[in-house]
Amino acid sequence: MRTILLIGAVGALAAAVIGAAPVNAAGDAAPVRAYVDETTVTAGAQFMLVIEINGRADELPTMPAVDGLQISARPSTQSTQMEFSSATNTAVSRQKYGYAVYATKPGKITIPPIQIKVEGKAQTTEPIDLTVQDASVPQVRMPRGPAPTQVWPPRVLPQMPQPPAKDNEVSLEEAVVIESHVDKTQVYQGAPVEQTLCIWVLNASGFRVYNYRDQPFEPPSCEGFYPTPLEEDVTETSRDGRAFKAVTYRRTLYPTVAGDLQVGEWGWEGAASYGVREWRIQRKAPAIPIRVMALPDAPPGFSGAVGTYTLAAKLSREDGVQGVPMQLVVTVRGRGNPDAIGAPRMPKVEKAYISDPDRSPAPSEPTGADVEKTFTYTVTPLAPGELSIPPIEYGYFDPGAGAYKTESTQPLLVHVLQSAEYTGPRKLMTQNRDPDPAGSVNMIGDDIFPLAAGPAGLRPVRRSDAMAPAAAAAPVLAYAGVALLMRRKRRFERDPAYARARRARSRAVKRLDAAAGSAEPAEELYRALLGYVADRYNLQETGLTSQEVTQTLEAGHVEAEVKEHVRKILRACERTRYGGAKLSRDEIAALSRGALDAIARLESHGAEAPV
């Protein structure tokens, strides 16, 4: 009881402490308060006027008309906070209303007290003094018209009329501009055309441009061209003396057919906001016609590539071995359509077999029109001696020169060893590794690692699959054996009748063996057989008579023949005991055998007969 009271007291104290803080805070605060997020502002820039009301306002605050300020009629933000006072058991609400304000001219401006009716009483805020500075950056002229009522993102934004601009103002048309350019309008088929798409947005305070409806960027159509992926770049730059943010998209177009083609008209749709006002913007850049000229008749050996290219060839080894393949890597670099770069044609080499080329699985990422493509040939020297691979030629069309050109590599020379002369790969010692004591060397480079040293005791391995099931079964069987033994042991300890019955035979046999050498063999035989029955059926051995034994056997449903056999042995022993006759050695042996036989037959009758 004392504990409950103590807990109750602590709880009440804690509630009082927790509840007291907000009540005091709310109680000490003025019923209404007005403040701005900055008291020095720039003409044309947006700032917030916040009205804070402690209590229930009867109506929304009415904004006064202030010369030099444009205050939004309705709040753009609103929040309510509830506080509970445990002391007075009342709830107090705190509301905040945020109004967007623009200064329209520089100078000192004062926001006069604002009257608000709170819970039936008229409350007044303190006046706020503002300093409005002249704008140093061009301001976006706000189109006239009704204030928008939708919140962002609107489904359809109003298209505003555009009155003529003043000198220090930028019209919405000038604030967002898009442009589409190509670097040339007359090209050969396959030659690269660089296309640039740019969205210019005025970099002015409070002016923002959005991607309207979050649509993905759609470049203009380019039918008849193979375009590369677009690369995006954002920069801040100057345009007509004003600061702009430029989002530029670049790609390379490869004309695939000859004729009069065009890069389609480019349309871009977005939205602009300035303070709380928003406008939908649609811009269009005109289509650009491009004349694509067909290539002149191609000479033999033309690879199909159009552009400017260089060629390099390198062998994987400086010396070769007869019959051992090596790699010849030919690299084509330059400016042009990467998909049009075909494999260089290999010259005929008599002393070697050169395979078909394998193109590099992942060609280097093209940067603009700069590309690199690698072709790997397997060269297998067929004969020892000097192997010369003549210059490899690569024919392409140079659109700048308007003519076909051929690039060629330097001839390659390889010394080819006969197989038997070959003494292993060229050995290069790494700086971090020491040669091992066996004399082999760690190698780096393009060749494979050398042979491994022979392990000690190599011998045929017998798979362990066949042994595994046996190995898995062994512990289970061992556990089963242990469990059975332990169960038997526990039963012996727990169940004396069971223990007696189990031990009855061995005990009786011992007593029968001992009977032959005793002074009273008939007495001992009688006791041994009687003791067996007593153990077997959990009876008191002392005082047990042959008649009781017979009755016990009858109750245990022992066969009549066995029962009679036991009775006869017991009678014979009794006659000898009470008659005083001395049994001969043969008679003792016969009685002992008979007793053993009777025990064996009783054992086979059943382990635990009912008593």
Place this chain on the structure above:
Amino acid sequence: MMANILMCVLVGTGAGVYNEEFARAAKAYDAGDYATAIGTYEQMVGESVAHEALFYNLGNAYYRSGRLGAAIANYERALELDPGFDNARENLEKAVRETRQHLARPLPSDWEQSLLFWHYLVSRETTTRLALLFWLGFWVVLGLRQFRPVRYTRPAAAVLAVLALAFGGSAWAKAHGPALAVADADAAVTYGTSESDAVRFELYPGDRVTVDQRRNGWARVKTASGEHGWTRELNLVFVGPPYARMDEAQKPAPGNTTAREKETSAS
């Protein structure tokens, strides 16, 4: 007793013979006689000698003789026996770079590799041994409980049982899961197990695939990119045990044509 001594002597003598053979093959390799080296190494493989160094050296000998498929299969065998064998890994990568298609090794998904990293980091032999060890431990702990109650035997037995099952499952999966195989010849992969089926794609020497079904001398193969189809088993070398010799006839069976041959005959 005598029998044991005799067995030890016989085994010891046998080990010496194989080490001499191993050295002889290395000498032949150093002399550039790759055919002799391959023959000697393969004879040991045929007599059930299995060791990572043996497969690695055999891979080198095949590489030098230009048989990329057999070289890659032997490097894979060496790595299967010893996943930490760096030289084998380097040489394997080098050999794969020289294959025609540079096909990646078929690998399980990323989450499987992350979750079952222990399965992929240890060899099949080690996994089996660990499973048996944990299994034995589990029954020993249970057996202890028969004699007298010991604290924490129940959670210990549970942990051991989970570990035994995990490693047992891992060993079973390694033995019965999709087998890794390497193409040793140009092989047409068809939609079904008939020569008249359309060719799906072609395998070239050294391309590694997994085989999840085998039927009448045909194997259903799957590449790293998920392409699958049927090809003749004769075109493949299986990486896992039992280790078959690769220097015996690897000629395509009659009627086992490549896609190119099919195209030529069709035209």
